[in-house]
Amino acid sequence: MKKKKSPPSGLSRRLHFPDDEKRLPWLPLLLDAYAIADTGVAVAIREQEKRRNKKLACAKGCGACCIHQTDLPLYPHEIVGIYWYASEKISGPQREQLKKRLAEAGTTPGCPFLIDNSCIIHPLRPKGCRQFNVFSAPCAAGEDPYFTRRDDVLQPDQEYLNRAFAAVLPFYNLRRKGDLSGPIQAVRAQIMNLLSYDWSKLATLMAKSG
Numbered sequence: 001m002k003k004k005k006s007p008p009s010g011l012s013r014r015l016h017f018p019d020d021e022k023r024l025p026w027l028p029l030l031l032d033a034y035a036i037a038d039t040g041v042a043v044a045i046r047e048q049e050k051r052r053n054k055k056l057a058c059a060k061g062c063g064a065c066c067i068h069q070t071d072l073p074l075y076p077h078e079i080v081g082i083y084w085y086a087s088e089k090i091s092g093p094q095r096e097q098l099k100k101r102l103a104e105a106g107t108t109p110g111c112p113f114l115i116d117n118s119c120i121i122h123p124l125r126p127k128g129c130r131q132f133n134v135f136s137a138p139c140a141a142g143e144d145p146y147f148t149r150r151d152d153v154l155q156p157d158q159e160y161l162n163r164a165f166a167a168v169l170p171f172y173n174l175r176r177k178g179d180l181s182g183p184i185q186a187v188r189a190q191i192m193n194l195l196s197y198d199w200s201k202l203a204t205l206m207a208k209s210g
């Protein structure tokens, strides 16, 4: 019998927002999903570093992908998380910067959430951003490694990916019982694009709420 992969402990820590999680029933699902996704990314990196004999090139402060990568997936449950985090958790000068970036989204290059070379919604960034990792050497300015060196791009662990989708099925009023392949596919089919998504409503919401 095939041994089932279990997540190694201590690889990925689930974030907790106890008061918000009591108030917002979808939030624990989303945080569970991101912890599963992060664990899957850590497992895939470890396995592929060994198999490819290459080291991960991504590091803190390396955000070129957030500027030039145009093909980052986004799902409805992730948008809700971003709306919540941006409107309720970001304050002060960063909030003002984000409002400005969102109002300009689509007219300036890069992801509107990249501020001062760092992701302002990092705890709630979409799964696609978490999975985008590159081996060997950091991306050059403007380089899309999918085209220049696909062998250096991390291949996501599909088992963890599906488990992360399964965690948010109740968000879509889908049951987490029996064969989940259909419901997971239904969620996957709702894929959108992070950069082409219209963030102007979030900008308006943030402007109204201060």
Ligand code: SF4
Residues within 6 Å of the ligand: 057, 058, 059, 062, 063, 064, 065, 066, 132, 133, 134, 137, 138, 139
């Ligand atoms: S994907 Fe490329 S640009 Fe993004 S963090 Fe990794 S090495 Fe840096």
Ligand code: SF4
Residues within 6 Å of the ligand: 065, 066, 072, 111, 112, 113, 114, 115, 118, 119, 120, 121, 122, 125, 126, 129
């Ligand atoms: S959401 Fe964050 S991690 Fe994703 S592209 Fe934008 S700035 Fe980068």
